[in-house]
Amino acid sequence: MHRVATYQFRCAEDGVFDVSLPMGTAGPQWRCPVCGSDAVRVFSAPMLSRTSRALVAAIDRAEKTRDEPDVVSAVPPRSARTLGPMGAPNPALRRLPRP
Ligand SMILES: [Zn+2]
Numbered sequence: 001m002h003r004v005a006t007y008q009f010r011c012a013e014d015g016v017f018d019v020s021l022p023m024g025t026a027g028p029q030w031r032c033p034v035c036g037s038d039a040v041r042v043f044s045a046p047m048l049s050r051t052s053r054a055l056v057a058a059i060d061r062a063e064k065t066r067d068e069p070d071v072v073s074a075v076p077p078r079s080a081r082t083l084g085p086m087g088a089p090n091p092a093l094r095r096l097p098r099p
Contacts, residue, residue: 009039016042 005023010016011032017039019030032039 008042010042011035011037011039013037014039 003023004020007019007026008016009030014034028041029038
């Protein structure tokens with residue numbers, strides 16, 4: 001099983017691009033896919049949102065579970081049972097099993 005990592009290289013002409021390689025196989029340089037010249041490995045992540053979406057998503061999830069208390073855990077039950085604008089109960093709601 002190969003674990004693949006995304007490496008970033010920066011071409012002087014074309015900017016940063018990503019290369020997915022088995023972990024540990026990326027060298028300090030990679031050939032630019034656009035112009036074919038040598039691109040230099042980028043170790044920082046200036047384009048984080050584009051390159052490591054999975055990582056960002058993971059961080060996002062962690063932030064949410066930490067920062068958002070159970071605000072939306074319960075829907076106010078009354079609003080679903082109030083009468084609609086026509087003065088009649090919503091027919092879709094009538095099909096729902098009564099609690
Ligand atoms: Zn290039």
